[in-house]
């Protein structure tokens with residue numbers, strides 16, 4: 001059983017730097033102060049309350065789910081997928097990938113359905129210019145969302161008004177993280193990376209990678225956006241921050257204050273980050289349960 005499975009609920013923190021007090025329940029959670037310059041009070045949520053489908057403007061909800069689900073549940077999810085999604089599922093060569101994709105999309109539909117108050121199968125998606133799934137809504141997107149999956153896990157971010165990007169990565173021993181860092185880091189980042197010890201470099205790489213990927217997913221560009229064009233914090237003492245979000249190759253971009261970054265406390269073996277285009281007043285996180 002993994003660290004995540006042992007934990008009944010997913011915890012996410014929002015803290016005010018000046019007033020943050022660590023919660024004892026959170027001591028094993030790879031804590032970084034989540035909100036770097038917000039005026040939000042410290043908040044900590046364990047259970048999804050009955051009103052968990054209420055999503056006021058300025059709030060972000062994050063869900064994590066296990067996508068290896070029993071067959072009966074998988075059939076429920078499969079029945080909610082569009083013909084396109086079912087066809088895409090069929091294109092996966094391995095049955096495990098097919099099942100995980102089906103569950104991840106089915107769970108996405110069930111999560112969004114809570115907020116939209118409609119049936120999961122009645123949700124229609126379209127794709128942004130670089131493939132980001134969006135809600136098909138002639139009146140403009142009624143919800144912003146994004147998802148990431150790795151192995152048996154998926155994470156989802158949902159917001160009423162702020163664009164979001166989320167990334168989840170498995171920590172892999174075999175990864176040449178020092179070599180990859182050279183390719184994904186901006187010059188400023190790589191200078192800092194080289195000053196770190198070998199042990200620190202590994203964690204720094206995964207922080208850097210997930211924060212950048214969450215950012216490019218919030219932008220909707222994915223990897224078509226050069227990762228070296230954004231500079232993020234990644235040393236253990238530095239809270240998650242976007243330091244320089246250059247949005248084009250000539251270095252122009254929005255100011256860093258327009259963005260927020262959060263660590264996802266996912267437990268051992270996984271790294272995760274959430275990027276928000278704006279300053280959310282609250283970020284809450286829950287485990288998605290089969291019966292929800």
Ligand SMILES: CC(C)(COP(=O)(O)OP(=O)(O)OC[C@H]1O[C@@H](n2cnc3c(N)ncnc32)[C@H](O)[C@@H]1OP(=O)(O)O)[C@@H](O)C(=O)NCCC(=O)NCCS
Nearest residue numbers: 129130131132133147148149167168217220221222223224
């Ligand atoms: C998005 C991307 C960064 C995800 O990389 P990854 O680490 O393999 O996968 P993750 O699990 O973190 O995320 C995958 C999810 O991101 C979402 N996604 C896809 N494209 C996205 C984009 N451009 N921006 C944000 N999210 C995107 C999807 O929901 C996808 O899951 P699903 O299709 O199974 O539902 C990468 O696939 C990418 O760069 N895609 C865009 C490529 C591109 O330029 N396409 C142009 C033609 S469409």
